[in-house]
Amino acid sequence: MSHPSKQRPHLLETQSFNIASVALRDAWTDFILSRQAMQCSKTTLANYTDTLGKFISWLEGQGMTAPHEVTARHVRQFLALYQDAESTTTHTVASRIRTLLRFWHREGYLPQPVTFDMPKVRQKRLSFLTAEQVQKVLNVCALREKALVLFLVDSGLRRQEVCNLQRADVDLQTGAVRVRQGKGRKDRLAVIGATTRRALLAYLRTCPSQDADAPLFQTESGSPFTPHGLQSLLRRLSKKAGVAFSAHALRRTFATLSLQNGMDLVSLQTILGHSNLETTRRYIQWLDTDLLEAHRHASPVDNLKQSGHSSR
Structure with a gap:
């Protein structure tokens, strides 16, 4: 378009x-x-x-x-x-x-407020990767790319936030990730699991710069990735794996899969760095199978029958 x-x-x-x-x-x-x-x-x-x-x-x-x-x-x-x-x-x-x-x-430039109706946003399902698609991407990754994809999917960080990270921002023992000056200039805490930490540790051993203030993810020269450079790398991986995705799609993947695996909305909101829960809800991409299963467990009519109040 x-x-x-x-x-x-x-x-x-x-x-x-x-x-x-x-x-x-x-x-x-x-x-x-x-x-x-x-x-x-x-x-x-x-x-x-x-x-x-x-x-x-x-x-x-x-x-x-x-x-x-x-x-x-x-x-x-x-x-x-x-x-x-x-x-x-x-x-x-x-x-x-x-x-x-x-x-x-x-500031007094306008004597009266100028108000107008805001354009409506058409709701649509936003792209994210299933667990199978994530694995398909990982299958074509080299050491650095594997650590990067796992990190994005496991942390839910924005592209710029990942580019800003230094080695000292990640505690490989606990998995705590310190996000400094994220969107809205807010600091927050994210987390990565043991599998991602192992992949990250293996990659970090190969980095040109080993200093604590060195970029977490580095180019071949040891410099930090720019958002555009990171986007280009992911685009090449997407083409190689035959799976369409972006850094933001991996962020939505984190949100959706985390919810499927039992994370509560408030914790998810905090990790994503959203100021309100409605933004978090828009990130969550419900699968049809999830909705069917949720209804099986919570159907008002079926539960009435189970309670001995059958319909006539």
């Missing part, structure tokens, strides 16, 4: 600075500075800059020169450019614009 920036580049490409819209640009710059002051991550700042830069350029193209001229109609027109994009993409763009407009109102 094509991205709206490719469909309508004349509308969404960042335009050159326009003196007439200095008030609009100043208000946007103030918002970005506020996010920096809040110590948002580089990724978050880049996302705000990209999305809202396109929004500001589009507003300038509509003749806007100051924040107080922006209305809900302008927001709806801009979001309409994303009508062919994934619903999650459109929702994310709308969320960033909403954050900007709320900031403008609090």
Whole structure:
């Protein structure tokens, strides 16, 4: 599915600075500075800059020169450019614009709040790997790749979080993994099991750098993986194994298989680093067989019969 920036580049490409819209640009710059002051991550700042830069350029193209001229109609027109994009993409763009407009109102750039209906996210089953598929991937892995895949599936960490890990962050005796400055700049604890620790220990013996502050997963030169580099490695493994997956799919695999194996939702939420339980629920991919088995155990009618209250 094509991205709206490719469909309508004349509308969404960042335009050159326009003196007439200095008030609009100043208000946007103030918002970005506020996010920096809040110590948002580089990724978050880049996302705000990209999305809202396109929004500001589009507003300038509509003749806007100051924040107080922006209305809900302008927001709806801009979001309409994303009508062919994934619903999650459109929702994310709308969320960033909403954050900007709320900031403008609090700071006095907008005399009245600008409110609009958020685009709905179409619910769909997100991809994850079954236990059999995980094993199929492991069968084509070298030592480093095996340790990496097992680590991702066993810990549920995000791609960036894995790239940030140092050797000292993992206790190979207990399996405790210290995640520093995860999403939202929050520290938390994750865990890996004995099988993953053994694979990790075997890999670490072969690493170019053995220092405590060395990257946990290293390139051939001993440097840390970048998120893009890690993604490329997993893409090659995916093609080799004939199993489509990404780092995020392995994170969902952790969530789904952990729940199947009896982990409670609150513990799962804590390990994943989610701020609310609803986010965790969206990660869990119920299998049809799980639903059938759950109903067999909890069927209201069958349990009535078992209690001696048969239906007539």
